Amino acid sequence: MRINIFFGVIISLFLFVGCGSMGGGSHRGKLYRSFYLKEGGLKYFIKPMKFKGEDAELLVDFNIESVKGNIAVVNFSIFHEKPLKKLSSFEISNPDTSIKAGEIESMFVELESNNEYESRFTSHIPNSGLKHIFQNQHWTIKAVEAKTKLEFEPKRSTEKDIEKINKAVIQLLD
Numbered sequence: 156m157r158i159n160i161f162f163g164v165i166i167s168l169f170l171f172v173g174c175g176s177m178g179g180g181s182h183r184g185k186l187y188r189s190f191y192l193k194e195g196g197l198k199y200f201i202k203p204m205k206f207k208g209e210d211a212e213l214l215v216d217f218n219i220e221s222v223k224g225n226i227a228v229v230n231f232s233i234f235h236e237k238p239l240k241k242l243s244s245f246e247i248s249n250p251d252t253s254i255k256a257g258e259i260e261s262m263f264v265e266l267e268s269n270n271e272y273e274s275r276f277t278s279h280i281p282n283s284g285l286k287h288i289f290q291n292q293h294w295t296i297k298a299v300e301a302k303t304k305l306e307f308e309p310k311r312s313t314e315k316d317i318e319k320i321n322k323a324v325i326q327l328l329d
Contacts, residue, residue, distance in 0.1 A: 156207040186316055187324055196222030198325050203232075206296055206307035211235040213296060213307040215247075219282065221328060227285050229256055232275045233298060233305065238264045238329055239274035244299040246281075254284030282328060289325040292317035 174307040190198045211233055212304040220226040233239055245256040256278035266275045288294065290313040309317065 182210060186320055187232050189324075192220065192222060194222060196214050196220060201320055201324065204309070204313045205315065206294070206309050208305050210306070211305050213298070213305075214317045215296065217285070219285070219324070219328065224280050225282055228277060229280050230262075230275070231298075232273050234267065234271045234273055235305070236271055237302075237303070239298075239303065240264060240265075240274040240302045242276060242298055242300050245276070245278060246263045246297045247288050248295050248297075249288055249293050251291050252284070252287045254280050254288055275290065285323055289317060289321040292321075 158228070167305045182288055186202055188200045188202070192198055197220075199217075199219045199221070201219070203214040203216045206213040206215065213231060215229065215231040218230070224300070228247075242259045242261075245259055247254055257280065259276050259278045262275040264272055265328055267273055267328075277286055292309070294309050294314075294317065298307075
């Protein structure tokens with residue numbers, strides 16, 4: 156009986172210590188995912204980050220390949236009282252630099268249960284600009300559709316996430 160308890164305690168300790176050491180401080184699951192590419196290198200998916208505007212909300216995510224490291228895909232959803240069908244401009248800036256998205260494509264527009272529209276878009280931005288923008292977490296994002304001009308600021312938790320993503324992913328890109 157004592158031997159069974161002893162082995163039970165030992166096994167429990169191994170499991171507890173083993174699980175506790177997994178991911179030691181890694182933000183990979185919460186902030187980003189990495190995938191091995193068949194041709195070598197990694198693809199990083201930066202999970203959606205939340206930004207607040209005066210009368211709208213923005214979620215933005217990125218797909219970055221370490222092999223074809225010159226262009227990143229930026230996808231974003233704007234939650235607003237009116238549907239946004241075609242944006243003329245999408246710009247991410249910080250006090251040091253700014254980058255504009257290339258051609259912006261509308262993916263879909265859906266009415267949400269809270270009577271706001273989710274307008275989803277995709278575009279490309281250069282990785283070099285992405286590296287510069289992640290060096291300072293104080294972002295401002297501007298989106299323009301005809302007469303509608305929206306401006307978004309990160310929540311404090313988003314600013315912390317930007318810092319973590321910069322250290323864990325962006326600084327590893329060539």
